[in-house]
Amino acid sequence: MTMALTNEIVKEKLVAKFGEQVTAFAEPYGMLTFEAPKELNLKVLNFLYDDEELKFRFLTDLQAVHYPEDKGRELAVVYHLHNLIDNVRIRFKVFTDISRPDVYTATGLFSGANWMERETYDFFGVNFVGHPNLKRILNVDEMDYFPLRKEYPLEDQTRIDKDDEMFGRG
Amino acid sequence: MTEHEHIRLPEGSIEKTTTTLNLGPTHPATHGVFQNILELDGERIVSAEQTVGYIHRAFEKLAERRPLYQVTPLTDRLNYCSSPINNMGWHITCEKLLNIKTPKRVDYLRIIIMELARISDHLICNSIVGVDTGAYTGFLYVMQYRELIYEIYEEICGSRLTTNIGRIGGFERNFNVIAFQKLDKFLAEYPDVLKEFIKLFERNRIFMERTQGTGAISAERALNYSFTGPNLRAAGVDYDVRVHTPYSSYEDFQFNVPVGTTGDNFDRWQVRNEEMWESLSIIEHAYRKVQEFKGPDAEVFHADVPEYYLPEKEDVYTKMEALIWHFKIIMGEINIPAGEVYSCVEGANGELGFYLISDGGRTPYRLHFRRPGFIYYQAFEEMTKGSMMSDAIVTLSSLNLIAGEIDA
Numbered sequence: 001m002t003m004a005l006t007n008e009i010v011k012e013k014l015v016a017k018f019g020e021q022v023t024a025f026a027e028p029y030g031m032l033t034f035e036a037p038k039e040l041n042l043k044v045l046n047f048l049y050d051d052e053e054l055k056f057r058f059l060t061d062l063q064a065v066h067y068p069e070d071k072g073r074e075l076a077v078v079y080h081l082h083n084l085i086d087n088v089r090i091r092f093k094v095f096t097d098i099s100r101p102d103v104y105t106a107t108g109l110f111s112g113a114n115w116m117e118r119e120t121y122d123f124f125g126v127n128f129v130g131h132p133n134l135k136r137i138l139n140v141d142e143m144d145y146f147p148l149r150k151e152y153p154l155e156d157q158t159r160i161d162k163d164d165e166m167f168g169r170g
Numbered sequence: 171m172t173e174h175e176h177i178r179l180p181e182g183s184i185e186k187t188t189t190t191l192n193l194g195p196t197h198p199a200t201h202g203v204f205q206n207i208l209e210l211d212g213e214r215i216v217s218a219e220q221t222v223g224y225i226h227r228a229f230e231k232l233a234e235r236r237p238l239y240q241v242t243p244l245t246d247r248l249n250y251c252s253s254p255i256n257n258m259g260w261h262i263t264c265e266k267l268l269n270i271k272t273p274k275r276v277d278y279l280r281i282i283i284m285e286l287a288r289i290s291d292h293l294i295c296n297s298i299v300g301v302d303t304g305a306y307t308g309f310l311y312v313m314q315y316r317e318l319i320y321e322i323y324e325e326i327c328g329s330r331l332t333t334n335i336g337r338i339g340g341f342e343r344n345f346n347v348i349a350f351q352k353l354d355k356f357l358a359e360y361p362d363v364l365k366e367f368i369k370l371f372e373r374n375r376i377f378m379e380r381t382q383g384t385g386a387i388s389a390e391r392a393l394n395y396s397f398t399g400p401n402l403r404a405a406g407v408d409y410d411v412r413v414h415t416p417y418s419s420y421e422d423f424q425f426n427v428p429v430g431t432t433g434d435n436f437d438r439w440q441v442r443n444e445e446m447w448e449s450l451s452i453i454e455h456a457y458r459k460v461q462e463f464k465g466p467d468a469e470v471f472h473a474d475v476p477e478y479y480l481p482e483k484e485d486v487y488t489k490m491e492a493l494i495w496h497f498k499i500i501m502g503e504i505n506i507p508a509g510e511v512y513s514c515v516e517g518a519n520g521e522l523g524f525y526l527i528s529d530g531g532r533t534p535y536r537l538h539f540r541r542p543g544f545i546y547y548q549a550f551e552e553m554t555k556g557s558m559m560s561d562a563i564v565t566l567s568s569l570n571l572i573a574g575e576i577d578a
Contacts, residue, residue, distance in 0.1 A: 029511045060521065061538070110396065136223075147231060
C-alpha cells in the first residue's frame with residue numbers, strides 16, 4: 001500500500017525534476033496549479049505522464065486565455081490533467097508571447113489533444129508546433145482573426161444608442 | 171494486388187478507385203448538423219473527415235459579457251437532450267467560485283432533476299440506435315416517457331427543452347404538487363416500459379449483428395482520446411464524475427457504475443440501459459430523502475445568498491432592500507470574486523466541465539466549456555475505418571453526438 005498521491009507530493013516531484021523552472025504554485029479551490037516555460041511543456045507533460053507515481057495520463061481539457069496587459073506573455077495555454085487512479089487533478093499553464101505564439105503540440109502524447117488544440121488555435125491563434133492538422137475547426141476557414149482574443153469586443157463599439165456609463169462599464 | 175487493378179479504365183477517365191461521399195451536413199441519418207466526408211471503397215470506409223461548427227454560436231465569447239445568471243440559458247443549448255444537467259453544472263460551478271453551500275434538500279431535488287435528464291438523454295440515444303438499425307417502434311414507444319419527463323420540468327421551471335432550470339443557490343421556486351404527482355407516475359410506469367424497450371432489442375438477432383463488434387474502441391485508446399461517460403465505461407473503465415468528484419451530495423447515494431468490455435456499439439447501448447436503471451434507483455432514493463424533511467426544512471428550495479438569488483417578487487414591491495438586490499442582480503451590478511475554478515458534472519455524455527476565470531469584474535473573464543461530445547467525435551475516423559458505411563451510422567448514434575454540444 002503506497003501513500004495516496006497529494007498535491008504536496010506532485011509539487012515535490014516537479015521541483016525535484018525541474019528545479020526553479022516550475023513556478024507559481026498555487027491551489028485555487030484545491031487544484032494544484034503551476035507554470036513552466038513554454039519550451040518545456042512537453043517535457044513536463046511527459047514527466048507527469050511517465051512517472052510511476054504521478055501517472056497523469058488523462059487530458060481533461062486544454063484551452064487558452066488571453067491577458068493583453070501581460071506583455072510578453074499574453075497567451076496562456078492551460079492543461080487540465082487527471083490521474084484517474086489516485087483521482088488527483090492538476091492544472092498546468094504555459095505562457096507565450098502573442099507575436100510568436102508557438103507552443104509544442106501535445107498530440108503525440110494525447111490523441112484527444114488534436115481537436116482541443118485546433119479549437120485553441122481557431123479562437124486564440126496559438127500555433128501548436130508539430131500538430132498534424134492545425135486548421136480552424138468551429139469558425140469558417142476564411143476567417144482572418146482569432147475571435148476570443150480580448151481586442152475583439154462582443155458588441156459593435158460604434159453603436160451610440162446604448163449608454164452604459166451609469167453602470168460602470170462605459 | 172488490390173481488387174481494382176484488373177479493371178481497365180477507358181481512355182481519359184479519372185483513375186480514382188474510391189468514392190467520395192458527403193454524409194451530411196443535413197442528412198436524416200446523422201440526427202444533427204454533422205458533415206462527414208467519407209472516402210469509400212465500395213461500402214467500406216477508407217477515411218472520414220469530420221467538419222464541425224455549423225451551429226457554432228460563440229458561447230464562450232458571449233459569456234464574457236454576461237453576469238453569471240445570464241450564462242445559464244447558454245448552457246441549455248450545449249447538449250439540449252439533457253439541458254438540466256448543464257444548468258446544474260453551471261450553478262454548481264458558480265457556487266464553487268462563490269463558496270455557496272446549498273441545503274441538502276436542494277441537492278436532492280437537483281439530483282432528481284439531473285437523473286431524470288440523464289434518463290431522457292439515454293432514452294433518445296438508445297432508441298435512435300434502434301432507429302438506425304431498422305427498428306422504429308422503440309423510439310416512438312419511449313417518446314411518451316420523455317414527454318412525461320419534460321412535463322415534470324415544465325412544472326418546475328416552465329419550459330421543456332431549453333430549461334434554464336434552477337438558480338445559483340437553488341431553485342427559482344419549490345416543486346409543486348403536480349410535479350411530484352408526475353414524478354410518482356413516472357416512477358410507477360417507467361420500469362415496465364424500460365424493461366419492454368430492452369426486451370425489444372437485447373436478444374434481437376438483427377440488432378445484435380448490427381451492433382456487436384462494430385464501432386469498437388479499446389479502453390486504452392478511449393482514455394488517450396479523453397473519452398468520459400458511457401462511451402468510456404463501455405470500453406471497461408469505471409470512471410464516473412459522480413463517484414470520483416461527488417457534487418450535489420451524490421456521496422449520499424449508493425449506486426453501481428455499469429461498465430462494458432468491448433467498447434462497441436452494443437456495449438455502449440447496454441451501459442446506457444443499465445445507467446437508466448441506476449438513475450431510477452437514485453431518483454427513488456432521493457425522492458424518499460426529500461420526503462423525510464419535516465417542518466420548515468421541507469420548504470427549503472434555495473440557499474440564503476441575496477447577492478445572487480433573486481428575492482421574492484412580493485418583497486421587491488414592498489421592501490427597499492429586496493428592491494435593491496433585485497435591481498443589482500438584474501442589471502448585473504454585482505462583482506464576482508476573482509479566482510479560477512474548474513468544476514465538472516457527469517453529463518449524460520460524460521464529463522461536462524466548466525473552467526471559469528474571474529478577474530473580479532461583473533462577468534467571467536474567461537469561460538471554457540469542456541464538452542465531452544466535442545472531444546470524442548474526433549475518434550470517429552479511427553472507430554469506423556475499414557467498417558461498412560451502415561455501421562458508421564450506428565456508431566455516430568451510439569456515441570450520442572449532439573451538435574449543440576460539439577459546436578458550443
